Amino acid sequence: MDITELTVHELQEKIKSKELTITQITNAYVDRINEKEKDVQAFVTTLTEEAKKQAIEVEEKINKGEITGEFAGIPIGIKDNMCTKGVKTTCSSKMLENFISPYDATVVEKLNNENIIDLGKLNMDEFAMGGSTEYSYFKKTRNPWNLNKVPGGSSGGSAAAVAANLVPWALGSDTGGSIRQPSSFCGVVGLKPTYGLVSRYGLVAFASSLDQIGPITKDVRDSAILLNIIAGHDEKDSTSASREKVDYTKCLKNDVKGLKIGVPKEFFGEGINKEVKESLQKAIETYKKLGAEVEEFSLDIAQYSLASYYIIACAEASSNLGRFDGIRYGYRTPEFTNLKELYKKSRSEGFGAEVKRRIILGTYVLSSGYYDAYYKKAQQVRTLVINEFNKGFEKYDVILTPTSPTVAFDIGSKSDNPLEMYLADICTVSVNIAGLPGISIPCGVDSQGMPIGMQLIGNKFCEETILNAAYTFEQEVKFREKYKPQFKQNA
Amino acid sequence: MVKKVYNSEQIEIGDDYMKVSKEEILHIANLSDLILEENEVEKYLSNLQEILNFANIVSNAPVEGLDITIGSNEAQNVFRKDEIKIFEDNKSLLQNAPTQDQNMFKIPKVL
Amino acid sequence: MSREDYEVVIGLEVHAELSTKTKIFCSCPTEFGGLPNTHTCPICMAMPGTLPVLNEKVVEYAVKAGLATNCEIARDSKNDRKNYFYPDLPKSYQISQFDKPLCKNGYVEIDTKNGKKKIRITRIHIEEDAGKLNHDEFGGGSLVDLNRAGVPLIETVSEPDISSAEEAEAYLRKLKSIFEYIEVSDCKMQEGSLRADVNVSVRKKGDTKLGTRTEMKNMNSFRSIVRAIEYEVDRQIDVIEDGGIIEQETLRWDDVSGKTFSMRDKEDAQDYRYFPDPDLVAIKLSEEYIENIKKGLPELPESRKQRYLEEYKLSEKDANLITSSKYLSDLFEEASKVCNNPKAVNNWIISDISRILNETEMDPIEIPFDSKQLGKLVVLIDKGTISSSIGKKVLTELFENPRDPEEIIKEKGWIQISDEGAIKEVVLKILEANPQSIADYKGGKDKALGFLVGQAMKETKGKANPQMLNKMFLEELNK
Known part of the structure; x- marks a missing residue:
């Protein structure tokens, strides 16, 4: 049995039946990391030694009856923009290369309360700004399906680590598609919850009104399980939603009869890759076969969403990243003669080009004279997008689109043209703008064997609906059984 | 309205009427405390111009009469009780300081 | 221009x-x-x-x-x-x-x-x-x-x-x-x-x-x-x-x-x-x-001032000064309750206390003594235990080392001399030392009485009861 191939719910069963022990599981993952990490490069910081020690401690405590809890001893990987006390949180940036947070993010506290073991901090695009993880200061993560291709971004390390079985599951963050797009590129399941469902306290902020933390997992059941752990109101986050607690695993009914699925034709236009379109068409047929009612409709918001996304996200980011000034923490330039120089050199040397680009764009759209034309307009577009989605959800339970216009592209092929990179987000950003939940699940592979992702969008706080729709599809199509990452490498 | 093709899709890009000048980008860099070297300015300027032209799409959106939405959250009146909670681990707050003295952050003289 | x-x-x-x-x-x-x-x-x-x-x-x-x-x-x-x-x-x-x-x-x-x-x-x-x-x-x-x-x-x-x-x-x-x-x-x-x-x-x-x-x-x-x-x-x-x-x-x-x-x-x-x-x-x-907050607002300076004019019959000028600060105002009201003599409290505040605050650039919130202590001071003067000039000394002491005024006067030995015998003794002593003043007084210069009282106060370091001195001097001079 390949332990690292198992899902978390399978691990739980085998722990219960005493077929596997906690230490066995952690050791298996440590071995796997030691074997495959050099190819995948998913981690910024590995905690293999600490994890092994922790596993022994947790196992002892469980045996003594000191710890109960159905997740005790299960390992995880955490995207490196969530604060972990005592372990570096770098955001894959030179600016925070040696930063050790004095506190844990709320989601990390929740994991710790369950005695879940942290295997390490995962690579990302610097400060979550990017769609390929190529903008990481430290390393470029490789797609386990083809090591010459990008894993997607910005949660590329998380998606690649799950796909390569370096971690059983991982936490990522999503501002414009950063969980869903890499999940689709890496053939795994990625969920961005409704805005406010998961606390942002401790997530290094990129765009405050768009950021959400979510699970990246091998299958949909694991996604529901991890969501159960991290969701919930947090008084430390003023934007956190107060909702009654839900058990998301209870909604996995494996039945979509009568489910109304809307397919927006504007999301299947010229810019979507032919093979991606074909795979999605097949998926639509599958849903029809399973008894769902699928209908095409018009949702003409994609371009407006993308434009307003970049305005809003960069504006908020330009403000959020102001705190990185070399004074209280983070990179400080070694030579300076006065305060202004300290600020400017620290920031210019500490930030990469993409981050600087977005700070400049954000500062520009907020600056005097341009606020109304760009920022205010973008906030009005947001209202428009929300209204259009509301209209859609009056008729449909789920909206189905491709996750990304393409499959994973070659490393180095897009990083030169920012706008082209931005356009890759076109299917995902509107979901963040409207604050809705969205999940990406693999629905097929292309002629090169690269995974294709399908996105299911739900109405606010309707995670159960999209989880069930995803689960039912997954059980029918059995993607995981048919396809596995080959770690292909071009000559 | 100029149309350009990206990823085989025709995207409407605005004409350069909202043109960014070199002075402006240097002013913006100054506001955000960033340095743009001479050889970088052109590249940043053309990137910025291209992205702004695209972003300009919002000016054509049918948003007459619509209110702004600040966050996708309709919450209001989220407050905290006025009760003291001491953050115990005080030392850890300065553990990342580049330089410190007498428990304060050290910086060049500010007039 | x-x-x-x-x-x-x-x-x-x-x-x-x-x-x-x-x-x-x-x-x-x-x-x-x-x-x-x-x-x-x-x-x-x-x-x-x-x-x-x-x-x-x-x-x-x-x-x-x-x-x-x-x-x-x-x-x-x-x-x-x-x-x-x-x-x-x-x-x-x-x-x-x-x-x-x-x-x-x-x-x-x-x-x-x-x-x-x-x-x-x-x-x-x-x-x-x-x-x-x-x-x-x-x-x-x-x-x-x-x-x-x-x-x-x-x-x-x-x-x-x-x-x-x-x-x-x-x-x-x-x-x-x-x-x-x-x-x-x-x-x-x-x-x-x-x-x-x-x-x-x-x-x-x-x-x-x-x-x-x-x-x-x-x-x-x-x-x-x-x-x-x-x-x-x-x-x-x-x-x-x-x-x-x-x-x-x-x-x-x-x-x-x-x-x-x-x-x-x-x-x-x-x-x-x-x-x-x-x-x-x-x-x-x-x-x-908003209504709840409005209801919970305390009395504002304007209405306190009105009350002082009506209830305590203070002058406009005095009421203005006292109500200019919540702390002076509270001091006035609380001290007045203790001693039942708002006029006296008023005078203390507008004269000596204000003077000291100005000289030391002190804000009323920093006044180190409390209303009970000020009230007690007034009571002690009203009872005749100390004279008002001793009272001023006590006030200075309250600013420097605030405690119960009774303690202060005991410690410093400032209790007023009101014993008839002691008063007579001082009066006779001063009269003997100042024959010219006696002559002046008998000659119609009323000011001489004040001089003699002043001398007696000096002799007793301010402790003698001035009213009694006055009375005794008059008695002796008119003999």
């Missing part, structure tokens, strides 16, 4: 630190002082990933302040970010309020030599204070202490209705008094919990257009504000008379030299890029909420 041909236009932006227990967006204490960076946490230190949560008391206090200054309270309000870089601003933005402040369109009334004048208040909004920059003596740099970062402030912006330095002082004193009365701030100017940005411009009388204004920031003493305004007005008039133009700039007032200095640096004008803070949500206040 002379100074008389110009009129002065002044606007004040007053920052008051709210006396809540915790900071505006985190639960750190707001207590003044403390070792550097000990009243801090990841939030007010702007650690990555931290988020603000608004203190409910801050909204309450701001609404109180608005109601007490006749403002309209906003039903729909929000917080905005004001972005700029400075080492005492850890997030590199200040969370404030831009276009939807909590309060607006209010006013306060001040007394001027021409009668009452209304100074309009444009708005009151909530925001967070910045940290402090300290001089590094040895290293030559600066040291950043963030204890004060995040302390809640209300900023009160006046219309440019103020026409002189005196009016500016009166306005600021009025605001201070009101904020103290409703207990939203302790307004301790030396601690920086009340400070003002002063905007000054001049224009020729009759001109409707406003002149260019200059700004002096963070002024925290009445005396400095008055001196600074007077200097700046003169300076501006001089510049205009010389044919120059006033530059719009921020100036620094130097108390030592008595001059303002330009703080202009080569940087571009600030662009704060205000936008609504996406980490916080809308503040929507209900009618009920």
Whole structure:
């Protein structure tokens, strides 16, 4: 049995039946990391030694009856923009290369309360700004399906680590598609919850009104399980939603009869890759076969969403990243003669080009004279997008689109043209703008064997609906059984 | 309205009427405390111009009469009780300081 | 052209630190002082990933302040970010309020030599204070202490209705008094919990257009504000008379030299890029909420003053002085209850106590003795245990080492001599030593009696009961 191939719910069963022990599981993952990490490069910081020690401690405590809890001893990987006390949180940036947070993010506290073991901090695009993880200061993560291709971004390390079985599951963050797009590129399941469902306290902020933390997992059941752990109101986050607690695993009914699925034709236009379109068409047929009612409709918001996304996200980011000034923490330039120089050199040397680009764009759209034309307009577009989605959800339970216009592209092929990179987000950003939940699940592979992702969008706080729709599809199509990452490498 | 093709899709890009000048980008860099070297300015300027032209799409959106939405959250009146909670681990707050003295952050003289 | 041909236009932006227990967006204490960076946490230190949560008391206090200054309270309000870089601003933005402040369109009334004048208040909004920059003596740099970062402030912006330095002082004193009365701030100017940005411009009388204004920031003493305004007005008039133009700039007032200095640096004008803070949500206040706060407002200075005029029959001047400060006012009422002699308490306050406060530049909030002690002092005088001149000594002692006045007089041996025998002894002694005075008195010079009483007081070091002395002297002289 390949332990690292198992899902978390399978691990739980085998722990219960005493077929596997906690230490066995952690050791298996440590071995796997030691074997495959050099190819995948998913981690910024590995905690293999600490994890092994922790596993022994947790196992002892469980045996003594000191710890109960159905997740005790299960390992995880955490995207490196969530604060972990005592372990570096770098955001894959030179600016925070040696930063050790004095506190844990709320989601990390929740994991710790369950005695879940942290295997390490995962690579990302610097400060979550990017769609390929190529903008990481430290390393470029490789797609386990083809090591010459990008894993997607910005949660590329998380998606690649799950796909390569370096971690059983991982936490990522999503501002414009950063969980869903890499999940689709890496053939795994990625969920961005409704805005406010998961606390942002401790997530290094990129765009405050768009950021959400979510699970990246091998299958949909694991996604529901991890969501159960991290969701919930947090008084430390003023934007956190107060909702009654839900058990998301209870909604996995494996039945979509009568489910109304809307397919927006504007999301299947010229810019979507032919093979991606074909795979999605097949998926639509599958849903029809399973008894769902699928209908095409018009949702003409994609371009407006993308434009307003970049305005809003960069504006908020330009403000959020102001705190990185070399004074209280983070990179400080070694030579300076006065305060202004300290600020400017620290920031210019500490930030990469993409981050600087977005700070400049954000500062520009907020600056005097341009606020109304760009920022205010973008906030009005947001209202428009929300209204259009509301209209859609009056008729449909789920909206189905491709996750990304393409499959994973070659490393180095897009990083030169920012706008082209931005356009890759076109299917995902509107979901963040409207604050809705969205999940990406693999629905097929292309002629090169690269995974294709399908996105299911739900109405606010309707995670159960999209989880069930995803689960039912997954059980029918059995993607995981048919396809596995080959770690292909071009000559 | 100029149309350009990206990823085989025709995207409407605005004409350069909202043109960014070199002075402006240097002013913006100054506001955000960033340095743009001479050889970088052109590249940043053309990137910025291209992205702004695209972003300009919002000016054509049918948003007459619509209110702004600040966050996708309709919450209001989220407050905290006025009760003291001491953050115990005080030392850890300065553990990342580049330089410190007498428990304060050290910086060049500010007039 | 002379100074008389110009009129002065002044606007004040007053920052008051709210006396809540915790900071505006985190639960750190707001207590003044403390070792550097000990009243801090990841939030007010702007650690990555931290988020603000608004203190409910801050909204309450701001609404109180608005109601007490006749403002309209906003039903729909929000917080905005004001972005700029400075080492005492850890997030590199200040969370404030831009276009939807909590309060607006209010006013306060001040007394001027021409009668009452209304100074309009444009708005009151909530925001967070910045940290402090300290001089590094040895290293030559600066040291950043963030204890004060995040302390809640209300900023009160006046219309440019103020026409002189005196009016500016009166306005600021009025605001201070009101904020103290409703207990939203302790307004301790030396601690920086009340400070003002002063905007000054001049224009020729009759001109409707406003002149260019200059700004002096963070002024925290009445005396400095008055001196600074007077200097700046003169300076501006001089510049205009010389044919120059006033530059719009921020100036620094130097108390030592008595001059303002330009703080202009080569940087571009600030662009704060205000936008609504996406980490916080809308503040929507209900009618009920506002009504409840209105009901809970304590008695404001104006109505207290009326009460003093009617109930205690104080003079307008005295009532004004006493009600100018909540602490003087409370002292008056509580001490009067203890001794049942409001007239005497009134006199103590307006004469000796005020004099000492002025001389030592002490604020009433710092008076070290309490109302019970003052009341006791009056009781002791009324009972005849001590004379009023001993009373003055006791008062000085109360300022320096406050304790029960009875203890003081016992310790110092100041109990009045009221024993007839002792009085007679002193009287006879003084009469024997001053035959000329006896002659003067008998010759019709009544003043001589006063002299003799004075001598007797001197002899007894002020302890003799002056009424008894008087009586005894008269008896002896008329024998």
